[in-house]
Amino acid sequence: MLVHFYEKPGCINNTRQKRLLEQHGHRVEAHSLLDQHWNAATLRLFFTDMPVSEWFNAAAPRVKSGEIIPTDFDEASALLAMINDPLLIRRPLIDVYGEMACGFDNPLVKSLLGESTDISGLLSCPNMGTDAKCD
Numbered sequence: 001m002l003v004h005f006y007e008k009p010g011c012i013n014n015t016r017q018k019r020l021l022e023q024h025g026h027r028v029e030a031h032s033l034l035d036q037h038w039n040a041a042t043l044r045l046f047f048t049d050m051p052v053s054e055w056f057n058a059a060a061p062r063v064k065s066g067e068i069i070p071t072d073f074d075e076a077s078a079l080l081a082m083i084n085d086p087l088l089i090r091r092p093l094i095d096v097y098g099e100m101a102c103g104f105d106n107p108l109v110k111s112l113l114g115e116s117t118d119i120s121g122l123l124s125c126p127n128m129g130t131d132a133k134c135d
Contacts, residue, residue, distance in 0.1 A: 001025075001026050001027070001096060001097075001112065002026070002027050002029060002096070002097070003021055003026045003027065003028045003029065003094060003095075003096050003112065004029050004031060004094065004095040004096070005017075005018055005021070005028050005029065005030050005031065005092050005093075005094055006030075006031045006032075006033045006036065006091070006092055006093035006094070006095075007030055007031070007032065007033055007091055007092050008032070008033055008034060008087070008091055009030075009032050009034070011091065013091075013104075013122055013123075013124075014091055014092055016121075016122055017092060017104050017122050018030060020113065020117070020119070020122065021112060021113070024112060024113050024114070024117070026112060033086050033089055033091060033092075033093065034086045034087070036086070038082070038083050038086065039083070040076070040079040040080070040083065043079055043082060043083065043089070044075070044079060045100045046093045046094075046095075046100045046101065046102045047102050048100070048101065048102070048106075050102060052070070052073055052074060052075055052078050053070040053071045053073070054070075054090065054102075054103075055070070055078055055082070055089070055090055055102065056068070056070035056073075056078070056082075056088055056089075056090055057087065057088055057089055057090045057091060058070075058090075058124070059124075060085075060087045060088050061087065062085065062087070062088065063088065068081065068088060089102075090102050090103050091103070092104060094108060094109065096108060096112065103123075104119055104122055104123060105119060105123050
């Protein structure tokens with residue numbers, strides 16, 4: 001199955017997530033989340049019924065510093081902020097034949113990998129809580 005995988009190039013977890021999808025027989029076509037020309041309507045499709053605060057990348061520099069507080073945003077303001085600063089978007093964004101999802105812990109990914117696949121080590125940035133800079 002072809003998986004369109006929108007990532008931040010060089011992200012440790014995104015690399016591991018793509019590898020796992022490939023190990024399960026999927027062809028992964030990686031796209032830079034940062035180079036896409038997002039619009040609100042297209043970006044919104046990936047978030048399905050997730051709460052707005054969960055759309056944000058907790059490891060984004062502006063979120064980690066407290067400049068951006070995800071719970072302060074409504075749908076429209078979150079989309080505008082993410083279009084202006086794609087590092088704020090929770091990764092990866094995944095599109096499989098028009099079925100879209102955000103993050104790696106969702107029904108779409110589970111259907112691609114199987115319910116029994118352990119993804120627990122791939123859900124949060126290994127550099128969270130450190131001074132490492134991935135941006």
